[in-house]
Amino acid sequence: MNNKNIPDFFLVGAAKAGSTAIAHYLGEHPQIYLSPIKETNYFSRADINPAHFRSLLKKRIALFDIEKYLSSNNFKPQHAAYITKSEHYLALFSKADPSQLKGEASVSYLWSPSAPGEIFKANPNAKIIIILRNPIERAFSHYLMDLRVNFTNLSFADALKEDLQSPYNTWNARSNYIGLGLYSMQVKRYLNLFPKNQIKIILFDDLKKNTKDVISSLYTFLGIDNNFVPDLDKKHNESYLYKNKFINSVTRNAKLTSFIRSILSPEIKNKILPFIVTKSKTPLLTIQERTYLMDYFIDDIKLLESIIKRDLSGWNK
DSSP states (O other), X not given: OOOTTSOSXXXXXXXXXXXXXXXXXXXXXXXXXXXXXXEOOOTTGGGOOGGGXXXXXXXXXXXXXXXXXXXXXXXXXXXXXXXXXXXXXXXXXXXXXXXSEEEEEOTHHHHOSSHHHHHHHHOTTOXXXXXXXXXXXXXXXXXXXXXXXXXXXXXXXXXHHHHHTOSOXXXXXXXXXXXXXXXXXXXXXXXXXXXXXXXXXXXXXXXXXXXXXXXXXXXXXXXXXXXXXXXXXXOOSOOOEESSHHHHHHHTOHHHHHHHHXXXXXXXXXXXXHHHXXXXXXXOOOHHHHHHHHHHHHHHHHHHHHHHTOOOGGGGO
């Protein structure tokens, strides 16, 4: 793929580890053009089988027409799509100014065995941004999202068991609460291909504690003005649930929710959201669930420590 529209950098994940916030902070910088579709999933397409998607996701994906989207000449922000054609993918970056860095943020790229190699073939000089979160906290955050988007109505313990019993291991065929948090091999795939100076690894805890410094270091890594300060007060992708069953049932109607999103501006959506969601009903991670998950992650955390040369002892508590 030899084209001027190939991205200069990729935020590859992990899922539910702060990638949405980082994408916003990157997208605000005037020297960056970020794909209007945050998660294109283009370079992980070989590891994604839409036939195995959960039924609700199939309905939502079916409503998105990439040809219509691109022909509108008005690329509205879209969280995710499944782009398979190179001409569609490259068209997403056609509005970038020649002076801007181009980037995208698909969290499937960290999980995907094929994505690192595909990205390297497309642009061996690309810079790779990885953000990692305590895998137990990541898994639970993923579960809370699944509750909100109606992918499950089970307890976390039961959702974990059901997920582990799934016959499919492709992206979005199941939640893969544990698999997505086994980072060591996922990170190593990028380190085996790209020079170390082209890879930036961030820890979610650092982003949370020192957001401004972490984002400034990201701008430095990308070679752009690190004095620019994005809007750090706005919260992105916080966990919440809908206040009642009626609102929850509405969100299960893919056509209706797609229509509502299309007619409401982001500003109006942000004003309405506090009236229809609640954080008080959000479940809490139990000690038993944490202990159960630690058995799956402890060895991988130790291996990851040796790979990225970071103290991750805080993840073991």
